Amino acid sequence: MNRVAFKPLQNTALPHSFRHIRLERARERDHPEGASAIAYIMVAPLDRVSRIDAEVWKTHRDACRVVRQRPCQEDQLGHLVHDPSGGWRFHYDVSGVAADEAGYHFGDERFRLGEYVSVREADGMHPYRVVAVTPL
Template sequence: MNHPAFPPLRNTALPHTFRQIRIERAREHGHPEGDSRTAYILIAPLDDEGRIDATVWAAHKEACRVVRKRADGDDSLGHLVRGPGGHWRFHYDVSGKTADESGHHFENERFELGEYVSVREADGPHAYRVVAVNAL
């Protein structure tokens, strides 16, 4: 899917620290087995400890993206943005139909296989598990 606000990424022009990260809904009330159809795919640079690298992000903001995946609807495309206090948000500026969501303490989280992270969505915080971290 191409959109003017999302030109194709040229991964050869990005630092080698950029990763494609997939997080899926972890077990919680209503989803005792988790839900792989409720997920996010992030394109972001990670530092040596697996945290989002804010310095590299600042130099390559346009390349830092998010795809919000839901089984009952279309994917929402957005950018990974840094808000006040260094907090990370998902800004869906293409369709304008989905409110921003925020990564709960993403500035301290490690994006490594099996780790858990939280995303604050419109209906509250939800736990997600890192299921893939791949080089671009």
């Protein structure tokens, strides 16, 4: 597996709109109580209504990151990528072999504590709950 090397973030160089966002697997058939060990941690700019700010993303792409956490697996490091159709994806593999995961309507979603979002993964669509949104 290719490991992505990240330069450390310099929080003072980023706009104040950047947030640390934690998404945890919400209740679904295979996880009736949810699963806090199945999670994503995002670093992304949010606008005044808590949506991902595409304009700020454009000038700070390298700082927009994601960590994919799964039990018994090494964390996967990646970037939050805005695709030409307006959607958002999690891109981990710099060689382009692994498929990206896609946020379902992330452009319209509000990343506020307690809200739910969906992520399309290799095995289908899964619900996640926003459990933390904090300034960097």
